[in-house]
Amino acid sequence: MINELLFMNGYEAYVLSAFGFTLLNFAGLYLVTKIQFVKEQNKFVAKFGSLNTEKAKSAKSQRINKEILANVTNN
Amino acid sequence: MFKLFQPSKIFQITSKAPKYILFLFVIVLSAGLTEALILSPEDYKQSDAVRIMYVHVPAAWISLGIFSSITFLSISGFVFKNKNFFLISKSLAPSGFVFNIIALVTGSIWGKPTWGTWWAWDARITSMLILVLFYAMYLISWKIYENEEKVFKISTIITILGIINVPIIKYSVDWWNTLHQPASINILSKSSIHSSMLFPLLIMTAAFALFSLLIFLMKYNTELIKIKNKGLDRL
Numbered sequence: 001m002i003n004e005l006l007f008m009n010g011y012e013a014y015v016l017s018a019f020g021f022t023l024l025n026f027a028g029l030y031l032v033t034k035i036q037f038v039k040e041q042n043k044f045v046a047k048f049g050s051l052n053t054e055k056a057k058s059a060k061s062q063r064i065n066k067e068i069l070a071n072v073t074n075n
Numbered sequence: 076m077f078k079l080f081q082p083s084k085i086f087q088i089t090s091k092a093p094k095y096i097l098f099l100f101v102i103v104l105s106a107g108l109t110e111a112l113i114l115s116p117e118d119y120k121q122s123d124a125v126r127i128m129y130v131h132v133p134a135a136w137i138s139l140g141i142f143s144s145i146t147f148l149s150i151s152g153f154v155f156k157n158k159n160f161f162l163i164s165k166s167l168a169p170s171g172f173v174f175n176i177i178a179l180v181t182g183s184i185w186g187k188p189t190w191g192t193w194w195a196w197d198a199r200i201t202s203m204l205i206l207v208l209f210y211a212m213y214l215i216s217w218k219i220y221e222n223e224e225k226v227f228k229i230s231t232i233i234t235i236l237g238i239i240n241v242p243i244i245k246y247s248v249d250w251w252n253t254l255h256q257p258a259s260i261n262i263l264s265k266s267s268i269h270s271s272m273l274f275p276l277l278i279m280t281a282a283f284a285l286f287s288l289l290i291f292l293m294k295y296n297t298e299l300i301k302i303k304n305k306g307l308d309r310l
Contacts, residue, residue: 005113008123014188018127018181019112022134026286029173033293040300047307055310064083068300071090 045072082159082299089299093292100285107282110275118272125272127185133280135178135203137287139241141171142206145213146234153231161227164234165217166294170287172210179203190254198247199255202240209237 008015048069051059059065111129118125145164152160182200183193194200213233220226248255259268266273 008126009117011123011126011188014124014184015112015126018130018184019108021180021184022130022177025173025177029169029290030293033169033290033297037293037297037300040297040304044300044304044307047304051307051310059307059310062083062303064086064299065303067086067090068303 041068041072044068082162082302086296086299089292090296093289093296096285096289096292100282100289103278103285104282107275107278110278115275116271121189124185124188127181128272129275129279131178131181131185132276133283134174134181136280137283138171138175138178138206138210139244141167141174141287142210142234142237143241145171146238149227149231149234152227158223158227161230162298163291163295164230166291166298167287168210168214168217169294170290172207172214174283174287175203175207175210179207186254195254197253197255198251199244199253202244202247205240206237206244209233209240213237 006012048056048059048065060069107129111126115126115129117123145167148160148164148167152158152164179200182203186195187193213230216230216233217226220229247253248257260266260273260276268276
């Protein structure tokens with residue numbers, strides 16, 4: 001059973017490299033997208049932190065800004 | 076109606092959804108890999124090389140589906156003057172591009188044991204290669220143009236030109252003599268693929284669709300935060 005799975009009648013190099021390439025691409029795309037997301041999120045937090053009280057209050061009045069900050073705290 | 080889909084309203088959902096989608100994706104992918112690599116039977120002609128179909132076909136389907144969606148959304152963005160449609164299109168493109176590359180590379184790997192060659196300038200393969208170029212042009216247009224109006228216009232023109240290629244990809248196997256076999260799965264008529272192979276193919280397609288949804292949501296959230304970052308600069 002394990003031999004059948006590993007050797008695939010001589011086609012293992014083709015099959016496993018196709019699956020491996022696909023999964024590698026998935027991992028790469030996920031990582032790149034995640035890094036970009038975290039970078040933008042951190043930039044937002046840093047910018048928000050540098051606002052004075054009045055501007056911060058005005059920015060926080062927008063629901064989406066509150067959501068972004070809440071997500072950072074939850075993560 | 077479009078107000079319901081305003082980014083400020085849906086961010087609450089799109090920001091929380093990725094973790095659930097990721098969880099679901101891992102489960103469906105595990106089931107799909109088990110079916111594709113272990114449980115599904117080998118082909119009487121292609122033997123175990125047929126298993127490459129389980130990554131090649133879903134990748135090709137999804138890359139075509141995403142490009143069609145991008146075109147539809149870009150045109151809708153112009154018609155309804157809705158920027159959010161462009162934002163959704165832009166967020167869909169990276170996964171479509173990667174799926175297109177996966178379809179080309181796994182197709183090439185599959186070609187070697189079945190046709191005896193890694194590459195042939197066959198109608199289906201060449202038209203898929205053209206599609207990847209349109210994806211690249213679309214993504215590059217977002218990188219090089221800073222003016223919003225300009226990028227909306229140019230990216231839409233690219234998608235309109237690129238969509239002409241989509242029916243060519245679909246019907247290339249019927250219109251020309253190609254190395255590719257005709258479609259085995261038909262929505263309107265009976266499919267020629269056996270259920271023991273169709274089932275893993277559908278599970279893998281579901282897994283790939285979940286993955287593209289996951290990447291789309293992450294990318295869409297990133298774009299929204301980018302816009303909000305610009306908003307903070309203006310305060």
